[in-house]
Amino acid sequence: MSTVLQLSQVTKSYGASAALDSVDFSLPDNAYISLLGPSGSGKTTLLRVIAGFEEPDAGSILFHGKRLDGVEPHDRGIGFVFQNFALFPHLSVAENVAFGLRNRKVDPVTDARVLAKRVQDMLSLVGLSGFDDRAVTQISGGQRQRVALARTLVTEPKMVLLDEPLGALDANLRGRMRNELKIIRERCGVTFLHVTGSESEALAMGDLVLVLDRGRIAQAAASDVVYNSPATASVARFLNCYNLFAGDVVADAFVGPAGRFPLNGSRRKAPQPAYAIRYDRVSIRSRDAVLSDDEVRIEADFIASEYSGAAVNSFFALDGGHVFEVESHLSHARPPAFVEKDRYALVWKKEDALVFG
Numbered sequence: 454m455s456t457v458l459q460l461s462q463v464t465k466s467y468g469a470s471a472a473l474d475s476v477d478f479s480l481p482d483n484a485y486i487s488l489l490g491p492s493g494s495g496k497t498t499l500l501r502v503i504a505g506f507e508e509p510d511a512g513s514i515l516f517h518g519k520r521l522d523g524v525e526p527h528d529r530g531i532g533f534v535f536q537n538f539a540l541f542p543h544l545s546v547a548e549n550v551a552f553g554l555r556n557r558k559v560d561p562v563t564d565a566r567v568l569a570k571r572v573q574d575m576l577s578l579v580g581l582s583g584f585d586d587r588a589v590t591q592i593s594g595g596q597r598q599r600v601a602l603a604r605t606l607v608t609e610p611k612m613v614l615l616d617e618p619l620g621a622l623d624a625n626l627r628g629r630m631r632n633e634l635k636i637i638r639e640r641c642g643v644t645f646l647h648v649t650g651s652e653s654e655a656l657a658m659g660d661l662v663l664v665l666d667r668g669r670i671a672q673a674a675a676s677d678v679v680y681n682s683p684a685t686a687s688v689a690r691f692l693n694c695y696n697l698f699a700g701d702v703v704a705d706a707f708v709g710p711a712g713r714f715p716l717n718g719s720r721r722k723a724p725q726p727a728y729a730i731r732y733d734r735v736s737i738r739s740r741d742a743v744l745s746d747d748e749v750r751i752e753a754d755f756i757a758s759e760y761s762g763a764a765v766n767s768f769f770a771l772d773g774g775h776v777f778e779v780e781s782h783l784s785h786a787r788p789p790a791f792v793e794k795d796r797y798a799l800v801w802k803k804e805d806a807l808v809f810g
């Protein structure tokens with residue numbers, strides 16, 4: 454697969470703080486890439502630097518093998534879809550889409566018939582044929598999202614940057630638009646770089662998922678690799694499906710304020726030591742249940758359960774107040790009702806824990 458974009462050691466600071474700190478990655482052509490990171494991790498700054506709205510302080514950006522230094526945003530061949538869609542409210546759907554083509558600096562399209570044909574093709578690509586004359590104030594959020602996308606795609610960018618493109622939509626529509634965006638990308642065959650703060654969105658959409666942590670790429674891998682094998686404790690935290698413990702490896706155990714967890718030997722190199730166990734790898738047992746040699750246990754008080762259709766998530770308070778979460782999939786068996794404030798044993802296999810440090 455050929456490379457569309459390559460960043461090497463890209464750094465951008467605002468005052469004394471580095472929004473991007475030596476960012477390195479390569480993106481394949483014709484792929485859907487998710488960029489996941491918590492608020493303030495540098496996602497928008499990274500998109501703005503790639504788009505050319507900001508210049509990096511150091512490092513290089515190669516787009517199709519050519520350096521982008523000093524190239525104006527409109528000359529980069531990179532499209533940008535903004536979170537709030539940034540449509541012109543006084544223009545119709547078709548006029549919004551035509552705007553970019555008619556007004557672009559390089560090779561503007563002025564012939565009305567050519568323009569109309571290109572706009573029609575684009576509206577058909579995003580599933581909005583027949584909406585040409587509608588005011589953009591008289592269409593739904595999902596339709597506005599498609600107009601924003603059509604307006605970018607009509608200029609035939611070689612890559613598209615999308616800044617939280619589903620953030621302004623309600624949860625239901627967000628789910629449907631995930632699929633739509635993937636289909637539209639496949640039809641036009643260019644790389645989409647989709648920024649999101651939602652781990653489920655990033656994992657569902659990306660052929661490749663980049664995880665940004667405090668201005669650095671903490672991991673770049675396929676969704677299942679990120680989910681099952683987060684590279685650092687911070688990545689595990691963003692995924693919202695791991696219980697994390699601070700502490701250190703001492704001989705054959707991980708020891709911290711929450712207790713002593715015997716290890717099975719495997720350990721991944723990471724800047725910060727931590728112990729992680731996924732919510733759905735834990736079983737809830739009575740305190741007197743017998744443990745086998747390959748299991749680890751901790752005791753905690755039941756707080757509450759939350760039913761989500763396919764699973765029940767149960768919350769427990771560890772001694773010291775830390776909340777521990779267990780996800781029980783209902784396809785296995787429905788967990789019994791637990792009694793509030795009663796104490797239970799939370800048990801997992803040594804080999805299911807991830808040990809960082």
Ligand SMILES: Nc1ncnc2c1ncn2[C@@H]1O[C@H](COP(=O)(O)OP(=O)(O)OP(=O)(O)O)[C@@H](O)[C@H]1O
Nearest residue numbers: 467471472490491492493494495496497498499650
């Ligand atoms: N124009 C600016 N001036 C000063 N600091 C800035 C500026 N833009 C961003 N920052 C800082 O750079 C860091 C990264 O910001 P950025 O907006 O890229 O993060 P983000 O991951 O997109 O966050 P969010 O998800 O909340 O939009 C933050 O600490 C932010 O305060």
